[in-house]
Amino acid sequence: MTSLRRLRTNQRGGVSIAVALIMTMIVVTSFIQNVYMWSQEVSAEDRERLNEFIMVELVYFNVEDDLVVVVKNTGSVEARLVAVWVEPLAAPNATQRLTIDVVLESDHISDVILDDTQLSSYVTFTDDFILTVFTERGTSSTKTYDFTMPSPFGSSSYLGQLGVFRVSWFYSRYSSAQHPPHPTEGALTEATTILKSDDYVAFFVKLKNAWDHPVRIRGDSFFSLTSIAPPQGADEPNFYLVQDVDYSNTSIPIITPYNETASSLIIYPDETHVLIFACKGVGDNDWRWGGTKYPFGTETTTEGSGIQVTTFFEAYDFDLDEKRWFPTGQYFGQTISTQATLLLAKEVT
Amino acid sequence: MNVFRRFRSRKGLTSIMSTLILLGVTVFAMIIVIGYSQTILAHQHDQMGERLVVEKVFIEPSQISLWVRNIGHGDITVTQALVNGTFYDFWDEVIVLPSPVYNPAANATEIVIPGTFDFGVYRISLFTFRGNELGVVEVDYS
DSSP: OHHHHHHHHSHHHHHHHHHHHHHHHHHHHHHHHHHHHHHHHHHHHHHHHHTOOEEEEEEEEOTTSOEEEEEEEOSSSOEEEEEEEEEESSOGGGOEEEEEEEEEOTTOEEEEEEOTTTSOTTOSTTOOEEEEEEETTSOEEEEEEOTTSSSSTTOOTTTTTSOSEEEEEEEEEEEOSSSOOOTTTSOOOOOOOBOTTOOSOEEEEEEEEOSSSOEEEOTTOEEEETTSOOOTTSOOOEEEEEEEEETTSSSSOEEEEOOOOTTSSEEOTTOEEEEEEEESSTTOOSBSSSTTOOTTTTOOSEEOOOEEEEEEEEEEEEETTTTEEEEEEEEEEEEEEEOOOOEEOOOOO | OHHHHHHHOHHHHHHHHHHHHHHHHHHHHHHHHHHHHHHHHHHHHHHHTOOEEEEEEEEETTEEEEEEEEOSSSOEEEEEEEETTEEEEEEEEEEEOBOOTTOTTSOEEEEEEESOOOSEEEEEEEEETTSOEEEEEEEEEO
């Protein structure tokens, strides 16, 4: 008691107590802060996990018999794919866990190719199996590969009623003598307005094969400006497929006609291709919209958009004996429309 | 010589010694406090950072096999499994190590729950040594 009284009355004792209290507070505060910071860090990781979504869009075997898994990151954060489980329905005991390392940014699609030498003998083109892809954070997506499903044309449940192709309108655009940068050489990042002064207009449409079979694009596929009615007696407003357009010749850009052969322009599953529409007729190199050949020569008003792509294509199927895709000789068509682009028709001068 | 005489003074020696002793006690106390708080912090970190993902479940009549991956911070010691309300103790603790950054898929660990399992829906979860319930999954065994 005497010591305590001394400590209370002594000035140095008071300072000691104050220093001890401050030190204790510093230790406690740093402790609480450390725990708080850690909880914030763990919470941030949990939030990222909650915002992570992936989707296995397509599973197919390529011509080398490798298993191709098309994965899309539908979440808002970057995802790192780390493992694939492949469970054959005929032999669950032969389930495999394969490690992968694919980083997928948000809203991006990537192919995960599993070499056929890695796969068990129960995972082939003709087997049914369940496939699950896992991310580093533990998110997963599962898809069943059903051999019987994609065989007859059009019966794939993946396609539903949406058809074979998807058009990415955002990455589609036009080009002209006045706006010559070749869209296929750079990023197709603009959906634009066609100006009245634009001559020699070509349309670049980014098309994706969303089916699990390859298809060959036919030369009579065409592009239409449906909402701008051509004048009475004028040509129909269709632009046909061309191989390429060379805008380096600034006076009259040169069209390379689309030379359709049995092997030209085959688009494999999940591949994208930019189709160029510019000429008046099938296999033609004559400008639809250039010089004096404006399809809408008498139009003087601004028209709203209405563009439409019609693709005709030949379906391919897989030859199980020869292990290769072959053309079936069956032809199909698909028309895709949009209202996304504003078109300004050329003024009559 | 006066200096030596001052050191020989009983009063002077007591003052220096008491200061040194107090300093030593303070440093020792601080070491204990900091060490203890670090231990508690590490424990807190591990407890708050325990995360486990169940990648695959295989159910057989005599056992349930779970393939799990530690996606949290620190080792996870699994001590019990809860299957449809029944606890199953692991006599040998199962330690699931976190995956290294350079190879995040490396450590998928198999945890086997022995027992008798009929067809049906199973709700399975794992309890850790630190008391967290992780890896809750529902599986239809048919």
